[in-house]
Amino acid sequence: MRKSIAIDMDNVIVDIETNWINWYEKEFGVKIEREELLGKPEDEAFPDPAAALSLIYKTGFFRHAPIIEGAQEALLKLQEHYDIFIVSAAMEFPNSLPEKYDWLNEHFPFISWKNIVFCGDKRIIDTDYLIDDHLKNLDFCKGTPILFTASHNVNVTKHKRVNNWNEALALLGLH
Amino acid sequence: MRKSIAIDMDNVIVDIETNWINWYEKEFGVKIEREELLGKPEDEAFPDPAAALSLIYKTGFFRHAPIIEGAQEALLKLQEHYDIFIVSAAMEFPNSLPEKYDWLNEHFPFISWKNIVFCGDKRIIDTDYLIDDHLKNLDFCKGTPILFTASHNVNVTKHKRVNNWNEALALLGLH
Incomplete structure (x- = not known):
């Protein structure tokens, strides 16, 4: 079987990581390097976690991810x-x-x-x-x-x- | 445990049965009695199966079911x-x-x-x-x-x- x-x-x-980095830069003008995310829980990884979380609710966030x-x-x-x-x-x-x-x-x-x-x-x-x-x-x-x-x-x-x-x-x- | x-x-x-009967009557003007559905596969139960199936794709069909x-x-x-x-x-x-x-x-x-x-x-x-x-x-x-x-x-x-x-x-x- x-x-x-x-x-x-x-x-x-x-x-979704690259997607998040791209949206964060596009929406908030801050470019995050992937190295900054290493070892951090996803909900604490970005400088403004609440702002990062808000992106998940935006239309198109999941649809156009690489x-x-x-x-x-x-x-x-x-x-x-x-x-x-x-x-x-x-x-x-x-x-x-x-x-x-x-x-x-x-x-x-x-x-x-x-x-x-x-x-x-x-x-x-x-x-x-x-x-x-x-x-x-x-x-x-x-x-x-x-x-x-x-x-x-x-x-x-x-x-x-x-x-x-x-x-x-x-x-x-x-x- | x-x-x-x-x-x-x-x-x-x-x-979903009552919902289907209601939508079928509303869309096609034909009132089906529940007894007519007894023992029939769902995709053959209504007089016009293709018409019945088309209802499933209509906005609101699932949202407002009883x-x-x-x-x-x-x-x-x-x-x-x-x-x-x-x-x-x-x-x-x-x-x-x-x-x-x-x-x-x-x-x-x-x-x-x-x-x-x-x-x-x-x-x-x-x-x-x-x-x-x-x-x-x-x-x-x-x-x-x-x-x-x-x-x-x-x-x-x-x-x-x-x-x-x-x-x-x-x-x-x-x-």
Whole structure:
């Protein structure tokens, strides 16, 4: 039987960090370097955290975010051997629901609606693997957790880490 | 440890049948009696199935659907003893995503965003129970399936059946 992989969106297939940096500069005129975000929780990473948070509610924030390098090719390859599910905790920001759906349709048209999950708590998701950037999801998943590197988690020492999609493919037996 | 229950939306907490009958009459001037729907698959139940299906894509179809009798009181009661998750295969009709979210917020404000799941295939959902009206979900769930009566499933003989929320509460040990 094919094994299943749940794949998070933000910081795993969506480059939400770059998106956030770009919007922050565009809206507030302050250019943040990626290095400044290293090791900081996402809600404390920007000079004005409340201003940064407000961006999440703006129309288009999720819809036009760039894609993480190599994600599309990697998921195409993974799909040949695994059942792939996109699992995003999108319910926290309901305005993101249609934007995330449209984003997936644009960048991952080969992922069926049957394999997309927008949820809150990911504990009820049962797949063989979870690729995610957050301990709040990885610590409680039913399968094997795989930590995908994002600036906020660089100091995390739990779980098997992959720094990019090439490393993820290698870990999952594909090259 | 508290047990968990996944609860479907349409035909379980949302009276989508009444909604469909009302919209069909309003849009096409034909009044369908509930008895005419008995035992028929939902996509063949109305005289003009394509016309009936087109209603699903209309703005407001999901947002203003009536609630199933007793659902609110039942879920309040269940929540005292179980972890309740709303699990809807909403991804098939992405236009329904914000409408279903707003509907839940109106009728079930006591359900956290953490406990809402909009998905496609429910096979990856792992809860102790699933209350649903469709075999395509119940047949593959990881927990105990509970069939909630809807017109289309009256002839189904698989799974434990409940005809309303009072029977569901009784089955789950609450009165």
